[in-house]
Amino acid sequence: MEISLPSICAALVSAGGLAYACFYSWLWDCHLRAYPAYRGRYPRLWLDLATHILTLKRLWGFSTSFLRKLPDFYIVGCPKCGTSAIYQYLALHPRIVEPAFKESRFLWGFVGLNLSALRYRSIFPLWWECPLGHLTFDADCTVATAPRLAAALLRQLTPKAKIVISHRDPVEAAWSMYKFRSRIKGRFDFGWTFDQMFKMEMDLDASPSWAHMDTLAASLDAGATSVTITPQIGHCGVNSTLLRPQRIADVLEAFESRFGRDNVLLINFADLAADAQGTVRRIYSFLDLDSTVELPPLNKVEPEEVLDMAVEPSANGNANSSCPQDILERLDMYYAEQKHRFAAMLSNR
Numbered sequence: 001m002e003i004s005l006p007s008i009c010a011a012l013v014s015a016g017g018l019a020y021a022c023f024y025s026w027l028w029d030c031h032l033r034a035y036p037a038y039r040g041r042y043p044r045l046w047l048d049l050a051t052h053i054l055t056l057k058r059l060w061g062f063s064t065s066f067l068r069k070l071p072d073f074y075i076v077g078c079p080k081c082g083t084s085a086i087y088q089y090l091a092l093h094p095r096i097v098e099p100a101f102k103e104s105r106f107l108w109g110f111v112g113l114n115l116s117a118l119r120y121r122s123i124f125p126l127w128w129e130c131p132l133g134h135l136t137f138d139a140d141c142t143v144a145t146a147p148r149l150a151a152a153l154l155r156q157l158t159p160k161a162k163i164v165i166s167h168r169d170p171v172e173a174a175w176s177m178y179k180f181r182s183r184i185k186g187r188f189d190f191g192w193t194f195d196q197m198f199k200m201e202m203d204l205d206a207s208p209s210w211a212h213m214d215t216l217a218a219s220l221d222a223g224a225t226s227v228t229i230t231p232q233i234g235h236c237g238v239n240s241t242l243l244r245p246q247r248i249a250d251v252l253e254a255f256e257s258r259f260g261r262d263n264v265l266l267i268n269f270a271d272l273a274a275d276a277q278g279t280v281r282r283i284y285s286f287l288d289l290d291s292t293v294e295l296p297p298l299n300k301v302e303p304e305e306v307l308d309m310a311v312e313p314s315a316n317g318n319a320n321s322s323c324p325q326d327i328l329e330r331l332d333m334y335y336a337e338q339k340h341r342f343a344a345m346l347s348n349r
């Protein structure tokens with residue numbers, strides 16, 4: 001066969017196309033492992049331009065991973081405690097460089113089941129985009145679902161990192177999560193009742209994956225530099241966002257014990273709501289950044305604005321409805337021990 005310029009170009013284009021197709025299949029398979037309910041549901045995803053843009057962004061991140069930074073700090077929770085707002089407000093600082101996505105979902109296998117530093121880097125800025133004196137971060141509050149595994153992994157990857165935890169009454173936050181999750185368009189649990197969601201999480205609670213996560217946390221604490229998770233862990237993690245991530249005492253304990261009390265900042269959601277500017281400046285100071293930078297008015301930020309998802313305002317009753325008494329009592333019971341322990345931890349701080 002004659003080797004000519006056009007045949008070399010054709011071979012390169014075919015090889016590139018094949019590599020892209022393999023990466024595309026692998027990447028979306030990673031997501032589907034955590035959300036098996038979606039498998040086969042969108043057969044025409046190939047025709048969606050936004051999906052290809054996202055895939056190319058991920059591919060670029062992967063191929064340049066070795067040139068990227070790991071986070072300097074993390075917002076590890078709790079969901080529904082203003083984490084999207086904190087993410088946006090912090091990114092206003094000239095010395096903070098935001099990551100490619102608000103929530104990496106790294107812990108749940110969205111960048112593959114092998115949780116190694118090189119894979120994690122793919123989401124963060126290139127070193128020249130985040131030079132010395134600048135900070136980058138991950139704001140994946142879903143990690144609060146498995147705080148011991150998350151804290152052990154993040155400490156292994158970035159032992160000097162700082163941790164920001166926003167908290168709110170867990171009952172209020174869980175009800176907020178229910179209203180949000182049941183209104184996300186295209187989600188398998190769209191329109192579900194609270195009972196349906198509560199039951200699914202109770203069933204997931206019985207999974208042996210939680211004990212497996214603790215084993216992985218122990219191996220990271222003992223010095224492992226990377227661990228392999230199972231698809232079941234990803235499935236448990238991303239689908240248990242109603243109840244588990246509001247176990248605030250567990251979250252605080254897991255991170256404080258591994259990063260040290262001085263490296264963990266607790267933000268009360270009520271303070272954020274009352275004085276967003278003051279709260280953000282407090283976080284800047286905690287991160288050793290200039291806290292006097294000029295800031296625009298800090299308005300409320302809804303998660304759908306940051307997470308690029310569509311919610312149905314009227315699905316499942318009014319989005320602003322208050323929690324019915326029977327659900328309130330169930331949630332109160334579920335969180336009683338956590339609330340008690342957290343109050344004791346706060347009084348010792």
Ligand SMILES: Nc1ncnc2c1ncn2[C@@H]1O[C@H](COP(=O)(O)OS(=O)(=O)O)[C@@H](OP(=O)(O)O)[C@H]1O
Nearest residue numbers: 079080081082083084085176273276299300301303
């Ligand atoms: N500045 C300010 N002041 C007061 N409240 C605010 C602010 N910014 C965001 N929010 C409220 O935070 C709730 C969403 O929290 P998260 O962004 O953590 O949600 S998510 O976990 O990322 O889905 C959500 O509240 P609820 O809808 O009551 O749950 C947002 O309205």
